[in-house]
Amino acid sequence: MDYYSTLGVAPGASVADIKRAYRRLARRHHPGINPGDRAAEALFQRISEAYETLLDPERRRDYDAAGTGAQSSDARSFEFTGFDFTAPAHGPQAATFTELFADVLHPVPRADRARAEAGADLHASLNLSFEEALVGVERQVVVTRQVPCAVCEGAGEVTAAGGNCAKCRGTGQVRWARGHMTFTGGCADCGGTGRERLRRCTACAGLGRAVRSEGIGIRIPAGVRDGTRLRIHDRGHSGRLGGRSGDLYVDVQVRPHPLLRREGDNLHMAVPVAINEAALGARIEVPSIDGAVQLKIPPGTQAGRRFRVAGRGASSVSGGRGDLYVEVRLVLPDELDDRSRELMREFGRLNTADVRRGLHDMLKADY
Numbered sequence: 283m284d285y286y287s288t289l290g291v292a293p294g295a296s297v298a299d300i301k302r303a304y305r306r307l308a309r310r311h312h313p314g315i316n317p318g319d320r321a322a323e324a325l326f327q328r329i330s331e332a333y334e335t336l337l338d339p340e341r342r343r344d345y346d347a348a349g350t351g352a353q354s355s356d357a358r359s360f361e362f363t364g365f366d367f368t369a370p371a372h373g374p375q376a377a378t379f380t381e382l383f384a385d386v387l388h389p390v391p392r393a394d395r396a397r398a399e400a401g402a403d404l405h406a407s408l409n410l411s412f413e414e415a416l417v418g419v420e421r422q423v424v425v426t427r428q429v430p431c432a433v434c435e436g437a438g439e440v441t442a443a444g445g446n447c448a449k450c451r452g453t454g455q456v457r458w459a460r461g462h463m464t465f466t467g468g469c470a471d472c473g474g475t476g477r478e479r480l481r482r483c484t485a486c487a488g489l490g491r492a493v494r495s496e497g498i499g500i501r502i503p504a505g506v507r508d509g510t511r512l513r514i515h516d517r518g519h520s521g522r523l524g525g526r527s528g529d530l531y532v533d534v535q536v537r538p539h540p541l542l543r544r545e546g547d548n549l550h551m552a553v554p555v556a557i558n559e560a561a562l563g564a565r566i567e568v569p570s571i572d573g574a575v576q577l578k579i580p581p582g583t584q585a586g587r588r589f590r591v592a593g594r595g596a597s598s599v600s601g602g603r604g605d606l607y608v609e610v611r612l613v614l615p616d617e618l619d620d621r622s623r624e625l626m627r628e629f630g631r632l633n634t635a636d637v638r639r640g641l642h643d644m645l646k647a648d649y
Contacts, residue, residue, distance in 0.1 A: 285332035285345060293346070297337065304333040401428065401519035401528040408532050410502065412539035416571055416596050418504030423532060425498060428491040428519040434483035438490035438523055442481045447472035490523050500532060505547065505597035508536035541569075547604030549595045554613040555579060568608055570594045577608060585612040 286293050289303040307329050309315070316322035335341045406423045430436030446452030450469035454476035457466050468474035482488040498517055506512075511533050518528025543550045553568055563581035567574045568591070575591055587610045595604025618626065 285336055288328055288332040289336070291336075295336075300333065300336050304329065398525040399522040400525045401521040403528040404518040404530045406530065406532050407535060408500070408502070409535045409537065410506075411537055412542060412544075413571065414502070415506050415508070415534070415536040416504065418506070418597075419502050420499060421502055422497045422499050423530075424495060425517075425530065426493060426495045427517070429494050429496075430520050431483060431486035431490055431492045433485035434490060436490045436520065436522075436524065438483055438486065438488045439480040440483050442477075447476055450476060452476040491520055498530065502534070503599050505599050505603075506534055506536070507544070508534065510534045510599075542571075544596055547596045547598045547602070548607060549604065550607045550609065552609045552611045553577075555583065555610045557612055557614055560584070560610065560612055570606055575606070579610070583610055585610055 286295065289295075289300060289307065291299050291303050295303075308326070311322045311326045311329060313319070313323045313326055335345055404425055404427055406425055408421055408423060410419070410421075431438075434440045447454075447469060450456050450472060454469055454472065454474045455466050456469045457464060469476070483490070486492055498514065500512065500514065502512075511531055514530040514532065516527040517530035520527045541551050549571075551568075553566070555564075555566065559566065559579055560583040561581065563583070564579045566577055566579055568577045569575075570591070572594060575594060577589055577591070589608045589610075591606040591608065593603055594606035597603050615622070
């Protein structure tokens with residue numbers, strides 16, 4: 283089909299000329315204006331195909347490069363074989379020469395083959411421990427996805443064994459009528475050979491895809507956070523008939539830790555400190571994800587004081603590392619013997635400062 287002739291424009295026509303020609307033809311041949319007229323519907327399909335091709339710069343370049351006079355592979359030659367008055371004519375009656383020969387001069391191309399379609403995305407979730415999220419791990423996610431059919435390799439069709447073409451019954455010719463006039467022409471399905479060239483793949487019912495469950499290995503980077511969504515390219519459903527595959531999205535869920543709490547790339551933890559260690563000072567051992575850390579507690583340390591240990595926090599996915607913050611939590615003995623109680627009383631007599639001084643004034647202050 284010559285797209286330029288279909289629209290009635292010259293090969294060098296501008297986009298505006300193509301649009302005007304399409305609007306003019308659409309007003310005459312649109313199926314909504316010609317209800318029930320198959321010839322008008324077929325003609326409008328060809329007009330739309332020509333319009334969409336010539337309006338798209340890339341498709342128009344490809345079409346021009348192939349030659350505007352090139353015929354579609356589905357085009358067929360025909361021969362008028364006479365009149366047949368043995369059966370009444372069916373369907374709408376033609377009023378003009380164009381309508382009479384519409385499906386003879388301009389046969390509708392084959393449309394039984396579906397176009398390529400992109401595959402859909404898949405979604406899965408992965409549950410990690412706090413430690414696994416910090417150091418990174420290799421995990422596997424089992425998904426059920428559509429993959430290319432192993433029999434037809436995703437084409438949806440396989441080479442036939444050489445049987446007769448079902449449409450022309452092995453003759454290579456098809457016969458059709460327009461009113462009482464009959465025509466014969468080469469069969470488009472078999473190319474006039476009479477032999478079946480391709481048949482629908484029975485393994486996938488012509489869809490080109492099969493369903494399979496498989497495990498997909500995923501590398502979880504160190505420092506991944508709770509709620510992170512990982513994207514694995516081309517691991518979703520396979521595309522249909524050569525279309526691109528979708529992607530697999532994995533939502534990461536990180537279980538909380540009984541001791542550590544994460545804020546950004548920093549880790550926080552509360553460490554018990556004995557009252558004598560806080561009062562007199564001490565050097566204590568604090569756990570971290572990289573092993574024990576020695577932390578110096580200065581004399582007179584109060585409860586709630588925080589100490590920073592640089593570089594012992596969580597790794598960042600983009601690089602670098604946060605810090606570890608240690609909060610002091612004072613702990614008193616569960617029970618005191620007589621000697622300990624006496625020492626505490628003595629401590630109180632020696633340290634008489636009122637630790638709640640000004641507390642009532644602060645309550646009454648107007649802030």
